[in-house]
Amino acid sequence: MVKIPLFDMTRQYLKIQREIMEAIDNVLSSGRVILGENVRSLEEELSEFIGVKYGIGVANGSDALLIALRALGVKEEDYVITTPYTFFATASCIVRLGATPIFVDIDPDTYNINLRTVENILEGKIRVKVNDKTVSPKKIKAIIPVHLFGQTVDLEKLENLKRKYGLKILEDAAQSIGSMWIYDDGSMRKSGSVGDASIVSFFPTKNLGAYGDGGMIFTDNEEIADTCRMLRTHGAKQKYFHEVVGYNSRLDELQAAILRIKFKYLDEYTRKRIEIARNYSKLFETEGLSKIVRLPNFFDDQRHVYHQYVVEFENETVREHVRGKLLKEGIGCAVYYPLPLHLQRCFRNLGYKEGDLPNSERASKTTLALPIFPELEFEEQKMVVSTIADALKSLNS
Ligand SMILES: Cc1ncc(COP(=O)(O)O)c(C=O)c1O
Structure with a gap:
């Protein structure tokens, strides 16, 4: 018999049951269950919370990674640096786009990717061989750092890497909503606000968890935001007119209504x-x-x-x-x-x-x-x- 669960959703639910039921009822009574007011409002509320301009709600964190990485322009022949000590979706998105992951070991003190090693690879001081081929640093298009277990990587160092090497950064903040890094000058940044794009997951066990699947992409770049919005609706900007082959990956309106209640807490x-x-x-x-x-x-x-x-x-x-x-x-x-x-x-x-x-x-x-x-x-x-x-x-x- 489980005496103390690793995670318990019901204890929290019982405390906010009335509010949740009301929110669900409001959605169902409105008749608008796909990409309605709640998705739009949650996108605004969370992007403001994280400190970026745009939020794009999608079906789950795995799709968020895939869509965002594609919107950053990663494609076949590209290499993408990431950590091997993470959930599978962090790396599968790279392979699903036909690109190749380069796994960089973690710092044992934080379990996060070692950014010093990343820099040495980008500098050409450490030579990387994947699939028997030596990878030229020029072919490394992007990096996906993961803020594992709720602890950010050094965001200041990450920003410096972005500036110095011009590579794209997609932050996997699936586990880290609300985490922060204090810069040397005393200013503070939240995880998810430094990369060209970032993602969170609303998987039920996450710090901001839905009662089902959900995820969101964040970016400050309007073009990237537009591309993500297009990709989540089958690659169409205008209904039934498809620019590219995209996905069906929308954040559910009911989950968005639930998440808006939980976000208050x-x-x-x-x-x-x-x-x-x-x-x-x-x-x-x-x-x-x-x-x-x-x-x-x-x-x-x-x-x-x-x-x-x-x-x-x-x-x-x-x-x-x-x-x-x-x-x-x-x-x-x-x-x-x-x-x-x-x-x-x-x-x-x-x-x-x-x-x-x-x-x-x-x-x-x-x-x-x-x-x-x-x-x-x-x-x-x-x-x-x-x-x-x-x-x-x-x-x-
Ligand atoms: C680090 C990390 N990345 C990506 C994901 C994928 O999120 P989801 O389960 O919502 O697809 C998760 C969550 O499971 C995760 O922990």
């Missing part, structure tokens, strides 16, 4: 997540485990929004022992991600092998995500941490 939900993360770290310290279990870093120059609270163990055996014990006790936990993308069977043709990207490979064997959602109780957190403490003790005895 996003700041509160985020604050709760941060509080829960800090509580976890304190509890691990109290148990004397903060040196044995590696905890997420709290950096002063950023606002981490803790889509996941991920801890790391010494090796795979310890991680699996702890995972087994938690599950046995009815406590949810998960491995994000058990096989890095460069080792996935469908990308075999790229020629990567085990050992090529050691930080990602190690993280996939040693990390574990613990329950986190705004309604998680402190008593439940205590139980999670004490169960981990017991598991580690039983391993050592």
